[in-house]
Amino acid sequence: MAGYVLKCRKCGREYGGDYRLFRCLCGGVLEVVLDLSGFRGLTHEGNLGVFRYSPLLPSISRQITLGEGLTPxxxxxxxxxxxxxxxxxxxxxxxFKDRGSALSISKALELGVSEVLEDSSGNTGISIAAYAGRAGVKASVYVPSDIPLGKYLLIRAFGANVIKAGSRDDASRRVLDDLTESKYYIGHTWNPxxxxxxxxxxxxxxxxxxxxxxxxxxxxxxxxxxxxxxxxxxxxxxxxxxxxxxxxxxxxxxxxxxxxxxxxxxxxxxxxxxxxxxxxxxxxxxxxxxxxxxxxxxxxxxxxxxxxxxxxxxxxxxxxxxxxxxxxxxxxxxxxxxxxxxxxxxxxxxxxxxxxxxxxxxxxxxxxxxxxx
Ligand SMILES: [Zn+2]
Missing domain, CATH: 3.40.50.1100 (Rossmann fold)
Known part of the structure; x- marks a missing residue:
């Protein structure tokens, strides 16, 4: 896996991988910038799921996978x-959200997080619920109130709390209102x-x-x-x-x-x-x-x-x-x-x-x- 920093797209400030907030202190979005100077090859064949591409992924000590990726x-x-x-x-x-959930839940586990919050129209909520469950991390998912029934039930089936929050945009506002010190916002719209x-x-x-x-x-x-x-x-x-x-x-x-x-x-x-x-x-x-x-x-x-x-x-x-x-x-x-x-x-x-x-x-x-x- 590659060394990396988190860099703010707005002010350019850089943070190490142990940084736990979901955005820059200036309010900007963060991006992973990899050090690819030691690149030797695309894949690590012993790894499962998206971690097969670990030479081009940020170095994370945990690998939570459900076998995502390699789609036909x-x-x-x-x-x-x-x-x-x-x-x-x-x-x-x-x-496709499972690819992102694998990385973001693995990182949450490395950071020692015990509970994650997410806002989603449904697909990411289902995915985060499944990967969080696999990792033994509690999850709460904020969804639009008119979420299709099948999506709603799947989030519940994977063991997450579901909060119906109005429109999709309302869900992304409500989740931030409910943040506390002990809850980690994993929201895919922000999470680098x-x-x-x-x-x-x-x-x-x-x-x-x-x-x-x-x-x-x-x-x-x-x-x-x-x-x-x-x-x-x-x-x-x-x-x-x-x-x-x-x-x-x-x-x-x-x-x-x-x-x-x-x-x-x-x-x-x-x-x-x-x-x-x-x-x-x-x-x-x-x-x-x-x-x-x-x-x-x-x-x-x-x-x-x-x-x-x-x-x-x-x-x-x-x-x-x-x-x-x-x-x-x-x-x-x-x-x-x-x-x-x-x-x-x-x-x-x-x-x-x-x-x-x-x-x-x-x-x-x-x-x-x-x-x-
Ligand atoms: Zn910034």
């Missing part, structure tokens, strides 16, 4: 473009170690697929986007790839928080806010300016998608055998909208499982497949 990729040709679907929904709790886990997707792409031209991905808190950006840039700095792929961010109507930062935006008609893409309904993500910077610097853009497009995409993905949640389908919907402008290899991480939606007459997938939406 299926190819599909579409009008001269090769789509690479990376099946991130096959991770242990059904989303979480991104160290999600960046392993870039390493797998490099190792198994070679270089890709585009990545199209749903964006809310930015952990996937910034993980990919950081991972590909580390590969670039080591001379392993020639170029970082263009990052096409996808957001849903009513929650297009990146619009105000970007000029290159493609949008569908947005007469109402999404009711389907529940995993990307966060508007106050602390890393927003850095997300916009990553999209611009990669040569990418933002696509804003409505529920009508998401419904077609989720139906098509299910017909191909992919049991994804509507938020994951938003990325494929965006691909269909702009595919005439694309060429080469297009990676689409299918981020979250649709199986969490099965059950409940108010579930988004029920509305899609029973024609009530």
């Amino acid at each position: 990729t299926l190819r599909l040709s579409s009008g001269g473009v090769e789509i690479l679907f990376k099946l991130e929904y096959l991770n242990p709790t059904g989303s 170690y979480f991104i160290e886990g999600t960046k392993t997707i870039a390493f797998e792409v490099y190792e198994f697929l070679g270089e890709v031209d585009y990545v199209i991905l749903p964006v809310a808190s930015g952990t996937l986007l910034l993980g990919l950006w950081k991972g590909f840039n580390e590969l670039l700095s080591l001379g392993l790839i020639n170029e970082v792929p263009k990052l096409i961010a996808v957001q849903a109507c009513g929650y297009d928080s990146l619009s105000k930062y970007l000029s290159d935006v493609v949008r569908t008609e947005c007469s109402e806010s999404t009711s389907l893409a529940d995993a990307i309904r966060l508007t106050n993500a602390p890393r927003l300016p850095y997300m916009a910077e990553a999209i611009s610097r990669s040569g990418g853009r933002l696509v804003v998608i409505n529920d009508h497009h998401i419904i077609s995409a989720v139906k098509e993905l299910f017909s191909l055998g992919f049991a994804v949640e509507p938020t994951s389908a938003a990325a494929y919907a965006a691909f269909k909208l702009i595919k005439g402008e694309l060429s080469g290899k297009v990676l689409i991480p299918l981020t979250g499982s649709g199986l969490k939606y099965v059950g409940g007459y108010d579930s988004p997938l029920y509305k899609v497949f029973m024609g009530e939406s």
Whole structure:
């Protein structure tokens, strides 16, 4: 594992790895900066899960894993473009978030934390609950009150407390109000170690697929986007790839928080806010300016998608055998909208499982497949 410091994106102050607050004392977000001078190879084959890439991960004395990562990729040709679907929904709790939870819970355990707090639309809450349970750490998860039933029950099933807190944005405010000395805020929107886990997707792409031209991905808190950006840039700095792929961010109507930062935006008609893409309904993500910077610097853009497009995409993905949640389908919907402008290899991480939606007459997938939406 690599030596590292935590560096503030706002004021540049640096902290050691024993630093326990979730952000800089100035209020800025922190980023792990690795010392890669001793780099000898990408993988440590004896390690499980994302820790297989430990030469490019921050040095942490504990390794909590549920076997996340190494997800398969299926190819599909579409009008001269090769789509690479990376099946991130096959991770242990059904989303790519497990990669980030492995790192952030391992770090929490190293810091001697006995209780963690998290705010989440659902997927990260489920994931943190599972990894915290595995580590023997207590977890409380703040969620939107209209969280899909399947997601709610899974957080409870993994043994965490669940607090319904109003909207997704309300959940991220409430969790900070409830912080005390003994409770560690592990929130993935702030936690710098979480991104160290999600960046392993870039390493797998490099190792198994070679270089890709585009990545199209749903964006809310930015952990996937910034993980990919950081991972590909580390590969670039080591001379392993020639170029970082263009990052096409996808957001849903009513929650297009990146619009105000970007000029290159493609949008569908947005007469109402999404009711389907529940995993990307966060508007106050602390890393927003850095997300916009990553999209611009990669040569990418933002696509804003409505529920009508998401419904077609989720139906098509299910017909191909992919049991994804509507938020994951938003990325494929965006691909269909702009595919005439694309060429080469297009990676689409299918981020979250649709199986969490099965059950409940108010579930988004029920509305899609029973024609009530
Ligand atoms: Zn600072």
